[in-house]
Amino acid sequence: MSKCITALVPAYNEADRIKKTIDAIKRSKHIDRIVVLDDGSEDDTLIVAKNMNVEAYRLDQNQGKGFALNYGIKKVEKNSRIVVFLDADLGDTASEVDKLIIPILEDEADVTIARFPSAKRKGGFGLVKNLAKYGVKFFTGHTIYTSLSGQRAFKIQVLEKLGSFPTDYGVEVGMTIDILNRGFRIKEVDVSMTHRETGRDLKSFMHRGKQFYQILFTLLRKSKENS
Numbered sequence: 001m002s003k004c005i006t007a008l009v010p011a012y013n014e015a016d017r018i019k020k021t022i023d024a025i026k027r028s029k030h031i032d033r034i035v036v037l038d039d040g041s042e043d044d045t046l047i048v049a050k051n052m053n054v055e056a057y058r059l060d061q062n063q064g065k066g067f068a069l070n071y072g073i074k075k076v077e078k079n080s081r082i083v084v085f086l087d088a089d090l091g092d093t094a095s096e097v098d099k100l101i102i103p104i105l106e107d108e109a110d111v112t113i114a115r116f117p118s119a120k121r122k123g124g125f126g127l128v129k130n131l132a133k134y135g136v137k138f139f140t141g142h143t144i145y146t147s148l149s150g151q152r153a154f155k156i157q158v159l160e161k162l163g164s165f166p167t168d169y170g171v172e173v174g175m176t177i178d179i180l181n182r183g184f185r186i187k188e189v190d191v192s193m194t195h196r197e198t199g200r201d202l203k204s205f206m207h208r209g210k211q212f213y214q215i216l217f218t219l220l221r222k223s224k225e226n227s
Contacts (some may be wrong), residue, residue: 011088078094114151
């Protein structure tokens with residue numbers, strides 16, 4: 001099998017959106033292979049994905065996005081030259097994926113990260129975003145505005161160097177720090193992608209609180225590694 005460009009799609013309870021997401025990815029001019037990673041969903045995510053005639057794997061229980069990505073990379077790394085991470089809830093906007101791939105094909109970057117438009121609804125107060133941005137700046141000297149974004153494309157050599165990712169909400173921040181500290185080039189790319197937005201209800205604040213704690217834990221772990 002020749003080296004191809006692979007999309008990894010981690011999914012948890014996304015039966016209502018994953019069909020549109022896969023349809024949109026299939027419109028890419030560059031992606032050759034789509035692999036869905038069902039992270040222990042309790043709905044029909046896996047069935048919907050398999051009915052779309054793409055590769056799909058199911059983890060026995062929900063173990064986190066990072067765990068699912070680590071699992072997926074092992075499945076595809078031998079036959080991929082570029083790997084793209086795309087969330088399952090992007091819907092039709094996943095068709096923007098080629099914007100992430102082209103800078104890598106043209107060797108402008110080793111990794112690209114999607115920069116989304118401003119949110120349409122008010123969410124949190126920026127605490128998580130600022131923790132991520134200033135944490136990356138502290139450990140690398142680089143200012144990255146999109147270090148929370150999960151929509152990324154990689155040269156396979158980068159993933160081989162990084163090894164396993166954290167398995168919690170700190171996955172993107174920890175990954176960004178490691179990429180920069182290993183001397184790889186990151187390019188932030190403006191896209192028109194959208195996905196589910198959190199609001200200001202109790203459930204949303206609890207989600208952001210967990211996210212803040214796990215990113216902080218990732219940064220503390222990086223501090224110990226560098227001491």
